Amino acid sequence: MSLVPTGGLRAALGDWLDHERALKGVADNTITAYSTDVAGWLSFLMAHHGEGFGISKFKSLTISDMRAWMAHERGRGSQPRSLARSLSAVKGFTRWLAEREGFDATAILSTRSPKYQRKLPRPLSADAAKDMIGTVAMQHDEPWVAARDSAVITVLYGCGLRISEALSLTGADVPLAEVIRIVGKGGKERVVPVLPAARAAVDTYVRLCPYDLEPTQPLFRGKRGGALNPRQISKVTEAARMQLGLPSTVTPHAMRHSFATHLLNAGGDLRAIQELLGHASLSTTQAYTAVDAARLLEVYENAHPRAKSL
Structure with missing residues (x-):
C-alpha cells in the first residue's frame, strides 16, 4: 500500500522542491518527476520501518535500507535507467536535508546507481x-x-x-x-x-x-x-x-x-x-x-x- 509522507518529511520535501524551482530554476516537468520519485521512496521507507518514521529515523538510514528499496523497485519492474533517475532525485533531496539538519548522509549518498546502457541518439542522414x-x-x-x-x-x-x-x-x-x-x-x-x-x-x-x-x-x-x-x-x-x-x-x-x-x-x-x-x-x-x-x-x-x- 502506498503511504503519503507526513509531518516533517512532507514539509521537507515541499521545501526542497521549492528550493529547486526557485533557486535552481528547475523546470516544472522535472519538479514533478522529483516529487514522484522522492515521495515514492519515502512511502517505501514508511512501510518498511512502520509507524513513527520521521526525520529522526531518517537520519539513521543505512545502506541496507537503500538496498531494500532498490530491490523493491526492481521487483515492481523498474528498469535500471528509471531506478538511476529516482536514485539521483533521492540523493539530491537527502543532500539538501542533511545540510539543513546537520547529519551524516553517507549511507544514502554512497549508494551506487544501477548500471545501464545509455541510449545513443539516432540521427538521420x-x-x-x-x-x-x-x-x-x-x-x-x-x-x-x-x-x-x-x-x-x-x-x-x-x-x-x-x-x-x-x-x-x-x-x-x-x-x-x-x-x-x-x-x-x-x-x-x-x-x-x-x-x-x-x-x-x-x-x-x-x-x-x-x-x-x-x-x-x-x-x-x-x-x-x-x-x-x-x-x-x-x-x-x-x-x-x-x-x-x-x-x-x-x-x-x-x-x-x-x-x-x-x-x-x-x-x-x-x-x-x-x-x-x-x-x-x-x-x-x-x-x-x-x-x-x-x-x-x-x-x-x-x-x-x-x-x-x-
Whole structure:
C-alpha cells in the first residue's frame, strides 16, 4: 500500500522542491518527476520501518535500507535507467536535508546507481532529413496546415530546438531573425542562429495561416486556432517516416539529434554545439561523439577487406 509522507518529511520535501524551482530554476516537468520519485521512496521507507518514521529515523538510514528499496523497485519492474533517475532525485533531496539538519548522509549518498546502457541518439542522414521535411509537407490537404508542419520540422532540424521550444515561439518572433533567443530547460536562455531555409519555411506558414498571429500568442496554431499540440507533430512525423520507410526512431526529437550530429561531422566544436543545444552538461553533448564513432566503425567493418575476413 502506498503511504503519503507526513509531518516533517512532507514539509521537507515541499521545501526542497521549492528550493529547486526557485533557486535552481528547475523546470516544472522535472519538479514533478522529483516529487514522484522522492515521495515514492519515502512511502517505501514508511512501510518498511512502520509507524513513527520521521526525520529522526531518517537520519539513521543505512545502506541496507537503500538496498531494500532498490530491490523493491526492481521487483515492481523498474528498469535500471528509471531506478538511476529516482536514485539521483533521492540523493539530491537527502543532500539538501542533511545540510539543513546537520547529519551524516553517507549511507544514502554512497549508494551506487544501477548500471545501464545509455541510449545513443539516432540521427538521420542529411538526405533523409531533407526527405522528411519534404514528405511532412505532403501529409495534409490544407495548404496552411502542411506549411505549418513543414515549418515546425524545419525549425527543429535547422535550429536544433526541442519540440517544446519550437512551439513556445510567438507571433512576436516573426519574421524570424538571423538569430533568436530561446528559453530552454530550467529557464536557461541561449542564442540560436536560424538558417535561411527555416526562416523561409516559417514565412510561408505565416503567409498561409488563417489566424491573426498576435505577438503574445503562439506562432504555431492548431486547426481551430489554439496552440498546436506537440502530439500532432509526432503523428505527422510518424506518417512521413512510414512513407519513406525509415525506422521508428525517427521522431521530432530525432531532427534535433540530426542537427547536432551533422554539425559535429562537419567539424563543429563540441562546446559550441553544447551551447546551441542548451545542454547543461557537456557529457550530454558528448553522446554525439559516440554516435559518430559507431558510424565510423560500421563503415570500417563494411568496407575494410581484412574486417570482412575476420
